[in-house]
Amino acid sequence: MTFHPSDESAVRVRGLRRTYGHGPTAYEAVRGVDLDVPAGSITALLGTNGAGKTSTLEVLEGLARATAGEVRVLGLDPVADRDAVRQRTGVLLQRSGFSGDLTVRETLRQWSGTLVSPRPVDEMLERLSLTGRADVRMLALSGGETRRVDLACTLMGNPELVILDEPTTGLDPESRRDVWRLVSDLRDGGATVLITTHYLDEAESLADRLEIMHAGRIVRSGTPTEIALGHPSTISFATVDGLPRDLPVRQIRQEHGRTVIEADDLQRALSALLSWADAQGARLDDLNAHSASLESVFLAIADERDPAAAAAAASNAAANADPSDTSLLEGAAR
């Protein structure tokens, strides 16, 4: 990682709220988000389905207004200073479209003509490995190729800040790696990247900082290591009878025929468990032990076992008639 933390924030958000609809049917999707994206960093915004990630991004992109709160993008207001902000940012939406009748080169030429100072079309074709497909119509492209054209548009204005909403969803593993490399190169070239993703491995290996959203709030922030810090390690095995009650662990629970132990000190807990098993002659089938990982933190948040996530959900349940968001997490197990 070549990330050098900077005092400046490329994005600074305070108390952001976003409500859809009015009156009794109103739904508050973003419920007081504070977010700082350090200049020159790759920051990943993670969250369960409906956590409010895209709703937050839309405000940063200037596509929607905040119901309340303050948003500064590159020190400017994305709505009031629209022209200045747009010239310095590149946006990739979760889903977007192109005219199927235009070729790849025509699509990029069309986009290029809308920018104040675009990079040359041929350079973008080369950079996104699209040169060989330049004269193919958009409707004949694969999903991965269309995504690369989309990325070419995002980067054509040479943006200082790049906002990518799930850039690798639906891509094959090789294309995903290509996007990762591109994102790293952007950061190494001095740009700031704010990215949302379904893939925890992607966030873990790519991002300098993580912001985990749940139920419209940011419940965890920091580097991947900082986020896992203070979170318990996990030991699990096929359930056996007679487990002692005095193991040095935080919690023992049963899940789908397995015993799951959460421990602050993995080595101590594991030693105690194995000593007991040896003395009893008990066999711990399918034994698994691992330190706290981003995935385990994420799962705890999604299941609201994490205190911050549970607090966020509980306050929402009180504020809204809607049940709090307990939807399935997006591909965390992938």
Next chain:
Amino acid sequence: MSTVIPTISVARTAHLTRWNAALLARNRAALFYAVVMPLLPLGLMALGERGNPTGGANAVTTAFLVAGLFPVYYNVLSQFVGRRDELVLKRMRTGQTKDLELLVSIALPGAFCALLMCALALPIAAAFGQSLPVNPVIYALLAVLAVTMFTAFAYWTAAWTRSAEAAQLTSMPIIFLVSLGPLAITIPSLSEGLQNALSFTPGAAMADLLRSGWFGFDGAGATDPSLTFADTWSAAGGPLLVIVAWTAIAISLARRSMVWEPRS
């Protein structure tokens, strides 16, 4: 909303217009409706007595309605809704392009086709023995106002149109509203009150302006050119107000109901 900001980049709008025109040219059905369709009614002048002003007025009125309804109204509606469905507009709106630039650039290719028809109507009418407009200023003003009004109607209709296919149905009320006036004028048994009410429809106002401004007809039933250049101005006041009012209503409704995301 950023559409409130009236400033647009002429260069960017012209650039997008060229691409929208290229896309229109690649769609044969849309191209037929935009270019060929509006010229067909002018052929009506070949029928009937050569140089008969009533026949000429009917042909030019029909040509104007078709030019407003097809290259402008229906074309703009279906292009906008189609691109909205394909998320093309959503993508464009993340960039430096402003909303108004997108709207104007989608409308201009069709507007150009309609204005071209208005220009071609002059030599074609002359070739069929018709006189040239008594008041060419009113004729030009009507052409520009009508294009603006039909564009605004298109963007308003888009607010409740779910897909490009659905536009075939959702466009019906406006097509009916616009065609009603000129068609009803041909029914002599209509009461005076109803005739008066119909004169406030956009199509009737367009027909009135063409009949007085081009052919010098004084009133709905007139068949002989009697108005001078100066007379045509006072005859034009009422119908011009009607068209400006409809345009203002349509723009206001379109601005308030603008939908940029696909309607599901």
